[in-house]
Every structure is written in C-alpha cells, then in structure tokens.
Amino acid sequence: MATYLHFAPALALAVAIGPQRIGWRLTLAGAVCAVLPDADFLLYVLHIDAYSGTYGHRGFTHSIGFALLVGALGALLAGRHPVRSRWLTATFLALCTFSHPLLDGLIDRGICNAWFWPLDGARHCLPWRPVPLQGVPLFGPDRLRQELLWIGLPLALLALAGAGTRRWCATRPSRGQASAMVVPTQRTDSPRALRQHRRQAVRAMAGALLARRARARACSHCFSKCE
Ligand SMILES: [Zn+2]
Known part of the structure; x- marks a missing residue:
C-alpha cells in the first residue's frame, strides 16, 4: 500500500474537474473512498480470508467492480446537487475508490489485486510496478520521497492539466x-x-x-x- 498519499487522487481530481463543481464535501468523501478498500484488513483480522483469497487483503475491495459499487451507492446517498449531476458524483467517487488498487498495484510487492471481481476472483499483477517497497521502509522520509515522486508528481500534473483545460474552455x-x-x-x-x-x-x-x-x-x- 501507499503509506502517505492514498488520499491524494481525490484532491487532484477535484482540482482537475473544478472545485466549484466537486465541492469540499465530495472531495472529503472521495478521500475516504480512496482509503476505503483497505478496510478489508478487518476480514483478515476476523479470519474470514487470508491474503491470497478473493475476500482477503487486496481482494474484492481492490477491484473495478467494488469501485463502481461505491460510486453508485455514494451518488444515491449524496442526492441531488444544484450544479453537479449524479453521474459526475458517481464517476468521481468510483475513480477515487479505484485509485486505491491502482496505487497498490504499482508497488513492487508480491501481493496482487482481484481486479475483475465479481467476474473473476483471481489475483492479477500489473506488468509495470515502478514504486519501490522492497528496500524502502514503510514509514519515514525515504518512503515519502518515493511516493511524492511516483504518485504526488503525476497527480499534480493531472490537476494542473485539468485546471488549465477548464480555464482554456471558459476563456476561449x-x-x-x-x-x-x-x-x-x-x-x-x-x-x-x-x-x-x-x-x-x-x-x-x-x-x-x-x-x-x-x-x-x-x-x-x-x-x-x-x-
Ligand atoms: Zn490497499
């Protein structure tokens, strides 16, 4: 898992799409959704499943299906908004949730995600996993530096690109x-x-x-x- 920056995609997406449309409440909900998949740790503590099973750590909660489910439920709970459509709410929350397994999947550790649950409960690794976990302590400045480089920097570029495109569309x-x-x-x-x-x-x-x-x-x- 990423130690420090799992919440960061919610902020970057909110800036990219537009703070006026997303709002601080939805941004906060997105940050919660971005860390939610690791609640599967409880399933391990309760001995429901181990690390390798569909319902263990990085199992079904680290899948595309779970992200879509969270997005749909979140949009239903959020209700109507004067500016934002429910589709945008659902998409934002689903993307925030999906950012979690994506960041996990980029880390060079043996555990893989059950990406395709409920269609397929098997674990699959991404072919490219550049974020180093082996040889870097889980906490501390080295870890933070790696996450800023591999996660923080691309997200900052995404936020800037989105904000720039919005401004261009509005002023052209x-x-x-x-x-x-x-x-x-x-x-x-x-x-x-x-x-x-x-x-x-x-x-x-x-x-x-x-x-x-x-x-x-x-x-x-x-x-x-x-x-
Ligand atoms: Zn995780």
Missing part, C-alpha cells in the same frame, strides 16, 4: 460570439439595405448558436460548464 472566444458582436454600421434607409442587415443578423445568430453547441460539446470533455 468563439467565432460565433465574435460574429454576433458585429453591429451593422450602414444606414438602413433603403429596403435593400434593410434586407441585407436582416440577413446579416440571422447569420450572426445562427453562427452564435452553432458555436455555442460546439463549445458545449468540447467542454463536456473537460467536465466544465462554459458560458
């Missing part, structure tokens, strides 16, 4: 808005000029509507609401 002027701001300057005395100005106004409105739709589609990728 669209062609439709620019054309909508064009004000006819010619006199409209003649019927012909009047018709021309009407056509220009209709074209500008249509352009603004199309651009607004395109921006909404583009911004849905960065989970940002663009006005």
Whole structure:
C-alpha cells in the first residue's frame, strides 16, 4: 500500500474537474473512498480470508467492480446537487475508490489485486510496478520521497492539466460570439439595405448558436460548464 498519499487522487481530481463543481464535501468523501478498500484488513483480522483469497487483503475491495459499487451507492446517498449531476458524483467517487488498487498495484510487492471481481476472483499483477517497497521502509522520509515522486508528481500534473483545460474552455472566444458582436454600421434607409442587415443578423445568430453547441460539446470533455 501507499503509506502517505492514498488520499491524494481525490484532491487532484477535484482540482482537475473544478472545485466549484466537486465541492469540499465530495472531495472529503472521495478521500475516504480512496482509503476505503483497505478496510478489508478487518476480514483478515476476523479470519474470514487470508491474503491470497478473493475476500482477503487486496481482494474484492481492490477491484473495478467494488469501485463502481461505491460510486453508485455514494451518488444515491449524496442526492441531488444544484450544479453537479449524479453521474459526475458517481464517476468521481468510483475513480477515487479505484485509485486505491491502482496505487497498490504499482508497488513492487508480491501481493496482487482481484481486479475483475465479481467476474473473476483471481489475483492479477500489473506488468509495470515502478514504486519501490522492497528496500524502502514503510514509514519515514525515504518512503515519502518515493511516493511524492511516483504518485504526488503525476497527480499534480493531472490537476494542473485539468485546471488549465477548464480555464482554456471558459476563456476561449468563439467565432460565433465574435460574429454576433458585429453591429451593422450602414444606414438602413433603403429596403435593400434593410434586407441585407436582416440577413446579416440571422447569420450572426445562427453562427452564435452553432458555436455555442460546439463549445458545449468540447467542454463536456473537460467536465466544465462554459458560458
Ligand atoms: Zn490497499
């Protein structure tokens, strides 16, 4: 397990998606979800399963299925939100929960996760496990340094990329808005000029509507609401 930074993905995702949409309560819930899978330690203490079984440590609680379950239950419990959809709540909590087995899986230790529970209870290791556990004490500055390098730094980059994309989506002027701001300057005395100005106004409105739709589609990728 990661000793210090299991909660960090919740913070990084909240910054990337947008603190206004996620809020501090959901961020806190995400941090709890990010450490929740290790509650399976109780199953070991109660002698329900050992380390290698489906219901032992890093068993079913360290799976994609468990993360989806936690996300769905969390969204149901959270109820309606004025800004955030239930899908976003569920996705955020599921990602936070799934970050736990993902970080565990990156550690170079023999225990593997039951990723595909309930379809498959067997343990599988990731092919790439760069975070060193062997030879590094479980607590202390060496451990913290390794986690900051392999977990903290990528998460900080993710948060910065998400925040940057949101800002870009929110401030980028669209062609439709620019054309909508064009004000006819010619006199409209003649019927012909009047018709021309009407056509220009209709074209500008249509352009603004199309651009607004395109921006909404583009911004849905960065989970940002663009006005
Ligand atoms: Zn774990």
